[in-house]
Amino acid sequence: MKHAINYTLIKKDPRTKARRGVLHTPHGDIQTPVFMPVGTQATVKAMKIEDVAGLGHEGCGLILSNTYHLYLRPGHELIKKAGGLHNFMNWNGAILTDSGGFQVFSLGPLRKITEEGVKFRSYLDGSSHMFTPEKSIEIQNCLGSDIMMAFDECAPYPADWHYVQKSLERTTRWLKRCKDYHRDWERQSLFGIMQGGVYKDLRAQSARQIVDLDLPGYSIGGLSVGEPKEIMYEVMDDCVDLLPADKPRYLMGVGSPDCLFEGVERGIDMFDCVLPTRVARNGLAFTSVGRVNIKNAKYFEDFGPLDPNCDCYTCRNYSRAYLRHLFKSEEILSSMLLSEHNLHFLVSTMEKIRKSIEEDRFLEYKKEFYDSYGEF
């Protein structure tokens, strides 16, 4: 079977599990490790698409969007009519769509999980809907994303072993149904999702089952759902070793600067996270010298750039005092400038991580970054 997505491993870090690779997609090659900005509603909030494309120094080629949200509004049929999601949102790069599985988890009180799928109520108008693995793939087929995610259940933290086991086995059965339903593998690839919570034996069980299905990529789900970071790192350590080395490994929902380094060090190739854009809209910037809460009074007359070591559009043109003013005034430009900076920061940090792996100095770069960043 020919796949839309193919992974090439370029180099492995001699001292850690970090690795440098390329993800070949129908919409271009993606250098890994990679950070994907999130565009849930067919838009990366507060960003023009050309600015998303221009993030970092090499540009950004892969973003994430969401099956659940686009199904509810405007509807996947409309997007199909528009010529697919790429066309609809004017994005020439690659797209990965989440399956709606996470919403099953995050919209807890509005849903009911059965073997068949998930019945839930729309948060928009209260109407009742049924999501099944088949439905999720059908929608993602209409969207035309390069990478489709399997419809899974992301178990909450904490959750007891028995529940997580039942949940993971159902997720595997759902994955098989996703695989069986999908047809055009040359156009779109399907990634499987490992679950298993914080239990090592369950992670192993989940990994065995999904790897058996021989998919073009695998992701680690069910992390970063409220567990302490140390536990997340521990689980990550185990998880990566359970996945095949010749396939991309995607850690879902993770994207604080420190987690990116810790993930790469453990062998993760792909990350996505709403954090940079969400916190940007709330006045928080990630910078080379740590978090900058632009709301703070101390920036009232700080005419220096947001990040002294950043060359993004925001940092090249505006001062902290101006950004603080924009935020306090609730001006739209505040969200735009801070979002662009935060995304640029993560994307370009990932570029430097890639370079450091190529030059066998990943750990040195990590230390340098941590020393400059300070407290996370």
Next chain:
RNA sequence: GUGGGUGUCGUCAAGUGGCCUAAGACCCUGGGUUGUGGCUCCAGUAUACGUGAGUUCGAAUCUCACCACCCACC
């Protein structure tokens, strides 16, 4: 000058004799945010009742004087 009205945290504004060592909102200050139901959530600061005297067991609430501001008329 005469008549009327109003004076409660930075602002707006509840409260009209005891449950007010005074609600709430905004502002302000700080924090949170990880496969986006959030231009959002959480927390904190201020001995604020114009001033002075009086009535009363008890006054932000009643009385008097004064002060300030607003309106109308001269």
